[in-house]
Amino acid sequence: MTVPSLASSLSDSVTAAAARLGMADLAPQIRRSEHADFQADGLLAAARTLRRNPRQVAADVVAGLPDDGLLASAGVAGPGFVNIELTDRALLAQLASRLGDVRLGIGMPESGVTTVIDYSQPNIAKEMHVGHLRSTIIGDALVRILEHLGGTVVRRNHIGDWGTQFGMLIQYQVEHPDPPAPDDTGAMGRLATLYRRARGEFDTDSTFADRARRRVVALQAGDPSTVAAWRDIVAESTRYFTHVYDRLGVRLTDADTVGESAYNAALPEVADDLERRGVAVTSDGALCVFFDDLRGPDGEPTPLIVRKRDGGFGYAATDLAALRQRVVELHADRLLYVVDVRQALHFRMVFDTARRAGWLPSTVAAVHVAFGTVLGPDGRPFKTRAGDTVRLVDLLTEAVDRAREVVAAKNPGLTGSALDERAQQVGIGAVKYADLATNRTRDYVYDPQRMLALVGNTGVYLQYAHARVRSILAHADGADATVDVTAALEPAERALILDLDAFADTLAEVVAGHEPHRLCGYLYRLAQTFTAFYEHCPVLRATGPQRANRLALCHLTGDTLRTGLHLLGIPTPTHL
RNA sequence: GCGCCCGUAGCUCAGCGGAUAGAGCAGGGGACUUCUAAUCCCAAGGCCGCAGGUUCGAAUCCUGCCGGGCGCGCCA
Structure with missing residues (x-):
């Protein structure tokens, strides 16, 4: 309804x-x-x-x-x-209507719409870092919101599982079977070590580099033992990704993972079709698509390179093949790509090419849901002091550890696994909220200090507001919360109803602009309005219709906060 | 050179055609015998980068500058 x-x-x-x-x-x-x-x-x-x-x-x-x-x-x-x-009566009637619907009167505006959303995109044999975090969290929030509004959502984790680096990895592994055995616990250590050593040898030993290149050819040719080794590496890495997604509470599974390699077979045909339609032409031996208004620093036109001079295919071809498949076979009405803003030009070229090739009809929207670069507290790209990228898992561990300290300090009775669980909910929630709360387009300052301060406009504030509502309702112990529309309202109550009523409209805005930060802003405002209500309007000490109405307000506030936070992927414990 | 994004309080950010520009943090002052003080209240803090233009009305739209970031042929 x-x-x-x-x-x-x-x-x-x-x-x-x-x-x-x-x-x-x-x-x-x-x-x-x-x-x-x-x-x-x-x-x-x-x-x-x-x-x-x-x-x-x-x-x-x-x-x-x-x-x-x-x-x-x-x-x-x-x-x-x-x-x-x-009128007070109109506000109370609205409160009753929303409360009377399990979905808070949001309806199913996305019903019948299929969205294919591409997000996370980690690379095989490499650590996930903060950039993947942004894509994963923003993508997950959009998925949850679209699904909640009744839409059909196809998730696509377009992992980097193909390329020349595999020749290097496999060849090194063949020549050095000594690194530690694969690790099923989700740790990345073995592959990271393998990658580092292989890279080192590749860069310093030209004979190894030659053998690695021959191994790439063997992989592409389908040599059984090479392909088997590749599969093992991909599987090991995927287990690691799944482990990270579990920690994050992100609903990405193996079924959603369709890596670059999945499109290999389609690439020659994609290139041929573009050439046949006159969209792509050969230039310097490479198959290219040109654009009227795009020129490089030298004044020469900038192409999208579909097929390289050596006959190999780049990621443009893969993206085009994936796009075509998503429209034709998955029947997408909307394509979303949650990818770093630095790829804006690439997506512009890919979408334009697809339109010209007739693969992307005007009825299908294609949107690059871009996000800014993650910066450190010093305003420069987020790196460790040694200049390395920060491992995502280390970041999460730090967040949860810090949260555990705060939770334990506030709640000394909590110990063991209960403490761990609460720390997990608060820490991960803080990370996600900090990432989602600002306009995704702009560069984003990642400051663990600020984020984990756990005060002010943070995920914890919202979790806390939610817990306070639940606490009141628990004390009320199922008391009558039937709305009496004839009662008079105090200003704080009116303000709360008006905020609560804007939930569905806010979600519509979030979808229209692919902007989860609007939902964060809404929920924060709602939590503030609720806190004002909490300070001014005693619930349990009230009597008669006023008490029932206030309980109703608590119910709708609690449900709205819980639903909204869930749509952001943030857990809502009943106690904090 | 061309293109995209961003300049709003000391810091991090909302607001993107409406009335007096808002939060959070930091700093100052206050409130716990209370439904969870992980909270709240008060005070302070601003040529909304600059200059033109459109409009009854501009932080918001247009143009031009200035400053910062990013991108622009065989990596993804």
């Missing part, structure tokens, strides 16, 4: 009233206001184009608003602002 928000109901009323005044295409913007419950914007501009007196137009619209029990008062202020106050 979809419960229209108060704002959208008001928007309909204002639109209808304006239409009766001859302003048919007015799109009024209803927003929260400091001066009233809501204000209607856009009338001033409309009056201007009609060359009518703005205050008069606003007054006419106000006079034309329906007497449907929603409005307590509506008036004109300043040059033509419309201020609208709603």
Whole structure:
């Protein structure tokens, strides 16, 4: 069941009233206001184009608003602002409607829409780092939100499981069977060591480099023992990724992993098709797609290279093959790529190429959901002091350890596995919230100190607010929370209902712009509004309808916070 | 050279056509006999990079500068 928000109901009323005044295409913007419950914007501009007196137009619209029990008062202020106050009864009825639906009246606006979302994308035999963290967490949040809104979501973990580095790895392994045995616990140590040593030998021993290159050829030719070795390495690495995803609470599985190698067979055909359609042409021996407005520093056109001069295929070909498969076979209505902003040009070229080739119809949206570079507290790319990239697992361990200290200090009774679990929920929640809370486009300062301070605008604040709601409800012990719409409301209660009612609209905004940070902002505001309510309006000490209404408010707040945090992938323990 | 992103409080960031620009952190002052003080309240802190333009109205839209980051032919 979809419960229209108060704002959208008001928007309909204002639109209808304006239409009766001859302003048919007015799109009024209803927003929260400091001066009233809501204000209607856009009338001033409309009056201007009609060359009518703005205050008069606003007054006419106000006079034309329906007497449907929603409005307590509506008036004109300043040059033509419309201020609208709603009745307590309308707010309480809205509270009851949302509470009466298990999905809080959100509805299923994504029903029938298939989204294929590409995120995480770690590389085989390499450690996951903070860049993967951003992609993984943002992608996971978008997946959860789209699914919750009733959409069909196909997850794609486009791992880097193919390329020349495998010749090096396999050849080194063949020549040095001595490194420690594969580790099933999810540790990355063996492969990381293998990679480092192989790289070292590759760079210093040209005869080894030659043998490694021959091994690449063997792999591409399908030599059984080489392919078997490759499979083992991929499997070992994938176990590690799964281990990290489990720790993060991210729902990515083997079934979602479709690596670059999966498209190998399709690459020649992709290239041929592009050439046949005249989209790609040969230049300097390579098969290229050119773009009218793209030129390099030397003034020469910048191509998308589909097939290299040596006949090999680059990642552009792989991305095109994957895109085509996602549209044609997976029937995607929307393609999302949660990838570092530095690949913006690449995706522009890939999407443009796909459109020209006819693989990407105008009915299918393709979006590069870009995110900024992760910087350290010094404002430079996040590295260890030695200049190495920071291992994701170390970061998570640090976050959970810090959280454990804080949890233990606040809650001395908690020990053993219960403490570990709480530390995990708080620490991972803090990491995720910090990553999701800011606009994804801009570069992002990763400051463990700040993030794990666990005060202020953090995941813990929201978890804490949620726990306080649950605590009240636990004390109430199932007491009557039936909404009495005839009761009077205090300002803090009205503010809370108005915030709660904006949940569904917020989710719609998040989907429209692929911006999870809007949900963070919403939840933080809601938690603040709830805290004000918590300070001003005793629940358990209240009596009669007021008590029941306040309990209802607690229920809806708790459910909204829990749902919202879950959509961000953040756990919501009932006690903190 | 061209393109993309970003310049908002000391720091980290919201706000992206509406009324007096908001949070958090740090620093200052206060509040725990209370439904969890991991909280709250008060005070302080701003030429919204600069300059033009559009508009009744601009942090928000347009243009040009300045500053920073990133990208631009066989890596992914």
